[in-house]
Amino acid sequence: xxxxxxxxxxDTIMFVAPAGPLDRQRMELAKQRLEERGYRIKMRDDMFxxxxxxxxxxxxRAEELMQAFLDPEVxxxxxxxxxxxxxxxxxxxxxxxxxxxxxxxxxxxxxTALHSALNQHAGLVTYHSPNPMWGLGSExxxxxxxxxxxxxxxxxxxxxxxxxxxxxYLIECPDGVPQPVAWGxxxxxxxxxxxxxxxxxxxxxxxxxxxxxxxxxxxxxxHEAPYRIDRMLRQLQLAGKLEGxxxxxxGQFTDAYDEDEEQPAEGDDFxxxxxxxxxxxxxxxxxxxxxxxxxxxxxxxxxxxxxxxxDADAGTLRVLPLLAPGH
Amino acid sequence: xxxxxxxxxxDTIMFVAPAGPLDRQRMELAKQRLEERGYRIKMRDDMFxxxxxxxxxxxxRAEELMQAFLDPEVxxxxxxxxxxxxxxxxxxxxxxxxxxxxxxxxxxxxxTALHSALNQHAGLVTYHSPNPMWGLGSExxxxxxxxxxxxxxxxxxxxxxxxxxxxxYLIECPDGVPQPVAWGxxxxxxxxxxxxxxxxxxxxxxxxxxxxxxxxxxxxxxHEAPYRIDRMLRQLQLAGKLEGxxxxxxGQFTDAYDEDEEQPAEGDDFxxxxxxxxxxxxxxxxxxxxxxxxxxxxxxxxxxxxxxxxDADAGTLRVLPLLAPGH
Numbered sequence: 001x002x003x004x005x006x007x008x009x010x011d012t013i014m015f016v017a018p019a020g021p022l023d024r025q026r027m028e029l030a031k032q033r034l035e036e037r038g039y040r041i042k043m044r045d046d047m048f049x050x051x052x053x054x055x056x057x058x059x060x061r062a063e064e065l066m067q068a069f070l071d072p073e074v075x076x077x078x079x080x081x082x083x084x085x086x087x088x089x090x091x092x093x094x095x096x097x098x099x100x101x102x103x104x105x106x107x108x109x110x111x112t113a114l115h116s117a118l119n120q121h122a123g124l125v126t127y128h129s130p131n132p133m134w135g136l137g138s139e140x141x142x143x144x145x146x147x148x149x150x151x152x153x154x155x156x157x158x159x160x161x162x163x164x165x166x167x168x169y170l171i172e173c174p175d176g177v178p179q180p181v182a183w184g185x186x187x188x189x190x191x192x193x194x195x196x197x198x199x200x201x202x203x204x205x206x207x208x209x210x211x212x213x214x215x216x217x218x219x220x221x222x223h224e225a226p227y228r229i230d231r232m233l234r235q236l237q238l239a240g241k242l243e244g245x246x247x248x249x250x251g252q253f254t255d256a257y258d259e260d261e262e263q264p265a266e267g268d269d270f271x272x273x274x275x276x277x278x279x280x281x282x283x284x285x286x287x288x289x290x291x292x293x294x295x296x297x298x299x300x301x302x303x304x305x306x307x308x309x310x311d312a313d314a315g316t317l318r319v320l321p322l323l324a325p326g327h
Numbered sequence: 328x329x330x331x332x333x334x335x336x337x338d339t340i341m342f343v344a345p346a347g348p349l350d351r352q353r354m355e356l357a358k359q360r361l362e363e364r365g366y367r368i369k370m371r372d373d374m375f376x377x378x379x380x381x382x383x384x385x386x387x388r389a390e391e392l393m394q395a396f397l398d399p400e401v402x403x404x405x406x407x408x409x410x411x412x413x414x415x416x417x418x419x420x421x422x423x424x425x426x427x428x429x430x431x432x433x434x435x436x437x438x439t440a441l442h443s444a445l446n447q448h449a450g451l452v453t454y455h456s457p458n459p460m461w462g463l464g465s466e467x468x469x470x471x472x473x474x475x476x477x478x479x480x481x482x483x484x485x486x487x488x489x490x491x492x493x494x495x496y497l498i499e500c501p502d503g504v505p506q507p508v509a510w511g512x513x514x515x516x517x518x519x520x521x522x523x524x525x526x527x528x529x530x531x532x533x534x535x536x537x538x539x540x541x542x543x544x545x546x547x548x549x550h551e552a553p554y555r556i557d558r559m560l561r562q563l564q565l566a567g568k569l570e571g572x573x574x575x576x577x578g579q580f581t582d583a584y585d586e587d588e589e590q591p592a593e594g595d596d597f598x599x600x601x602x603x604x605x606x607x608x609x610x611x612x613x614x615x616x617x618x619x620x621x622x623x624x625x626x627x628x629x630x631x632x633x634x635x636x637x638d639a640d641a642g643t644l645r646v647l648p649l650l651a652p653g654h
Contacts, residue, residue, distance in 0.1 A: 205562065
């Protein structure tokens with residue numbers, strides 16, 4: 001795995017739109033804030049293209065992403081948002097060329113398909129994180145928790161302050177942030193894989209299916225009813241993808257119920273938490289549920305394709321030191 | 328493939344609940360109507376079990392289904408409805424025992440996972456059809472079109488009247504029934520596979536993934552937005568499942584848009600039909616779209632695992648003669 005260089009003041013970040021269309025106002029706000037922090041922002045004129053639910057054609061979006069990785073002026077690649085569309089461009093990407101030009105890559109939700117493809121096909125560590133439209137360019141900006149772990153992960157100076165060179169850093173969840181709940185016991189180390197559950201399920205059976213063997217699986221989702229979460233987890237289970245796990249991080253599953261729908265009680269086996277419990281509570285591996293990550297203002301940044309450690313007894317997640325570039 | 332014997336007056340049909348909970352009133356109405364037609368109905372006391380979104384535990388539902396196939400008194404197995412749950416019991420079924428006791432099996436929606444498992448793991452022809460809760464037990468009963476092709480498929484006497492021993496029968500769509508539209512040209516013969524697109528996608532990557540090689544793929548769905556249909560078809564495409572197709576039957580995709588959502592124009596590439604067009608219009612195979620099958624009152628019954636023929640020039644679908652039992 002290659003861990004791309006972290007950001008330094010003066011670096012250039014390229015905004016891209018590999019999935020759904022972008023909102024100009026939010027992208028502009030994200031640009032201003034990152035410029036104030038010392039970065040230069042680059043983007044293509046056609047980044048705001050809108051073709052149905054896509055930010056322009058598959059060809060346009062793939063070319064833009066390849067340009068971002070190949071342009072020597074660019075140091076990091078920030079997809080503006082998720083939505084849907086990354087699965088449509090996987091076959092148009094040149095993963096060898098990306099591997100030869102490793103750059104910091106962020107995002108979440110639909111970006112999950114790119115994360116796993118970059119991890120597995122380009123050997124690149126990437127960052128599951130807030131993005132320009134949902135966090136960096138939100139009216140009320142990144143929440144303190146989200147900002148701490150975003151910049152602590154992707155910015156060299158903030159990272160050096162946060163992380164111990166030998167032990168990495170613990171994710172600390174102060175009051176006001178969802179409190180992780182541990183299932184199982186003991187500790188587990190493994191490379192972190194996954195992201196948005198819908199995407200993890202949607203690449204099953206394809207060459208982009210996620211390798212979960214000896215890994216720690218991260219999942220989160222939005223607008224998926226409990227039976228749909230069940231169906232996706234059952235797909236992973238039948239595909240053997242839950243068998244070789246060392247641990248799991250279960251993030252937020254927001255808006256799982258219709259507004260007019262009565263929510264099942266917390267202890268109900270068929271509530272969201274009940275479904276998660278069915279698959280993970282007695283899996284014999286350390287699990288952290290209700291972790292502050294996902295479609296939620298408290299959205300922790302974590303490295304994908306890199307090592308993390310779950311301590312189920314302490315109820316904590318530790319990000320281990322990244323591999324040096326070229327390791 | 329084994330084509331199980333069709334129904335004769337005096338035969339016994341067992342109602343089962345392998346997925347979601349059943350409605351007593353509709354099941355009672357379906358029972359009455361089938362009894363009036365000369366059948367005996369059998370069911371277990373616990374068929375109306377309700378555990379969250381499931382009709383009782385996985386074990387209960389699996390035992391009930393196995394009992395239906397193994398009980399020598401039972402001639403046909405009618406799941407009351409779909410919903411969700413069949414994927415949770417696939418590993419609890421004894422397909423060799425089912426193969427040794429071939430019986431007529433019907434249903435649609437979530438039942439798709441059982442259809443394909445019975446086709447592929449028990450070598451049994453099954454019937455994609457209305458069910459007791461949605462059609463047979465509906466207040467206004469099966470619509471004439473649905474009734475004609477349901478009984479014409481599953482009842483020996485009606486079948487003999489409908490089908491030519493050499494040529495089988497054409498599905499005819501009179502006024503008031505959705506009119507199929509052909510894409511591509513020429514004719515294709517192949518075994519029919521598929522059903523509900525969400526389930527076809529949800530078994531990808533598992534031992535129950537659907538073998539589409541040299542097949543004619545049937546898909547329909549309900550409550551799935553265009554981008555979700557796109558995502559599922561992209562999964563199948565990336566998995567290579569659209570490559571070896573001989574043809575496709577695209578059924579109804581009902582309630583694809585939220586009520587308060589503006590529907591895209593018919594010609595829009597990102598409407599439901601636009602998405603289907605992207606994958607199937609130029610696939611070089613005969614395709615029938617807007618076929619009257621799915622979550623819709625006009626729900627044609629078609630045999631799965633058996634041969635059908637699409638004639639794209641005539642815009643028709645022909646059900647070919649079934650293999651003899653034990654063939």
